[in-house]
Amino acid sequence: MTFLLIASFPDSLIKFRGPLLQALLAKGFDVHVAAPDMDRAEDIYRELAFLGVTLHKIRLKRTGTNPVADLGTMAELWRLMRRIRPEYVLGYTIKPVIYGSLAAWLAGVPNRFALITGLGYAFTGEASGNRGVLRELIQRLYRLALSKTQKVFFQNPDDEALFQELGLLPSTIPSCVVNGSGVDVADYSVKPMPLEPSFLLIARLLGNKGVREYAQAAKQVKKLHPKASFKLVGWIDKNPDAIGQRELDEWVKSGTLEFLGKLADVRPAIANCSVYLLPSYREGTPRTVLEAMATGRPIITTDAPGCRETVRDGDNGILVPVKAVEELANAMIRFIEEPELAERMGFRSRLIAEAKYDVHKVNELMLAEMGIQ
Incomplete structure (x- = not known):
């Protein structure tokens, strides 16, 4: 056959x-x-x-x-x-x-x-x-x-x-x-949280992945919590909705985002974050979220098709509305000011990954x- x-x-x-x-x-x-x-x-x-x-x-x-x-x-x-x-x-x-x-x-x-x-x-x-x-x-x-x-x-x-x-x-x-x-959960192990709050987004650099909202929210949070880091993994795609190189360079130059480029293996980047984000407008089911869950990380994502299925709001992460910069920033601030949330919700993420994904x-x-x- x-x-x-x-x-x-x-x-x-x-x-x-x-x-x-x-x-x-x-x-x-x-x-x-x-x-x-x-x-x-x-x-x-x-x-x-x-x-x-x-x-x-x-x-x-x-x-x-x-x-x-x-x-x-x-x-x-x-x-x-x-x-x-x-x-x-x-x-x-x-x-x-x-x-x-x-x-x-x-x-x-x-x-x-x-x-x-x-x-x-x-x-x-x-x-x-x-x-x-x-x-x-x-x-x-x-x-x-x-x-x-x-x-x-x-x-x-x-x-x-x-x-x-x-x-x-x-x-x-x-x-x-x-x-x-x-996701093959056997390929991922739960890693200890970094000492300082660190946020991560992995995506093709497209507007509908919520990359601009992430940058805007990171800029707001950085003013209140300068020790927090905001990392971005991905690449500029050939797509009418693609983020431009100049826009990306401005985020990096201003210190808003740390750009790690396109990674063949994203597991070290996930292990070095305390919270994974995906402010996407719509997904099938986002693979990067599943990888972060298998690594024992809490999730901030949108209440949008494909995204909302991965998060039980308040259990293994926080759901925010699509394009809602203020709500996204507030969710990140909550994880910074209540550090025990990341451990508790990350533990639940791993269990859900094992059972469902x-x-x-x-x-x-x-x-x-x-x-x-």
Whole structure:
């Protein structure tokens, strides 16, 4: 039996889907992966090849809006499927879901699945101008592509409800909500808190990740508690909503944020913080929050789809409204002025990570829902 996984971002293959690929290999599947940018991710592809995964390079522009190029991607995927004849296809993120599902249907793949890991730029913000046109196009494509699947997986119930409300998920197509991509809690150990209060955000540097709100709140808190540190891990993404280099440089130069860049392993950065933040406008289920929870860190995040599922307000963290700089600053100040909160809530985070977000439990459910025993 052959299983084909389609991705748009090679960095996600090991970190987010590695345990799933290993589970499929353990069940005797001939596992294939199709993804772009192999030349820039040689270490990832070497690791996958070592595991026994067959790799296929495809031409796919993750953030592009060229319909001719996208149709070329779909044709390339169709040719690949006609050649390797997979029994199962799973795509995740927008373009692999849309063009992978359509190609699989045209190629006659019997088991076609889609994983909605978040809604992205086109679904956040005001639906006006180019964003409105893009949103309408993506919704039309989703509606067509998902009608050709056997089942659609969502990472939070809000996204599932929205797709049903907008008619993007036909009533005849079953869906299933899973607890994000999960995290291998065995790879994370609870670390002691740093001596001084330290806050951390890990994200692509996009406006809708709440990076600007984090910087503004950090500036306010720094005035009252100058010993507190505010760290940022990430990179400037090719995206219309991206933070500019000049803006980032100003935050660093002013002493508001300490920028650590893009890290291959975020565990040391998480271990060196006392509170993890993600003031995002919307997520699927944020992997970085799960990593921080597994490290025994309390969470400050927004009462937004995908984010709110990770925090029981007042138990393992604090929920704040989206774009609410004052509330975000007040939550950080509370952790500084009540230092025992971090220990107590961090302990609860670890327990929740073990019970709800263990990657092996998540993958077991997904495979069962795909009919793979």
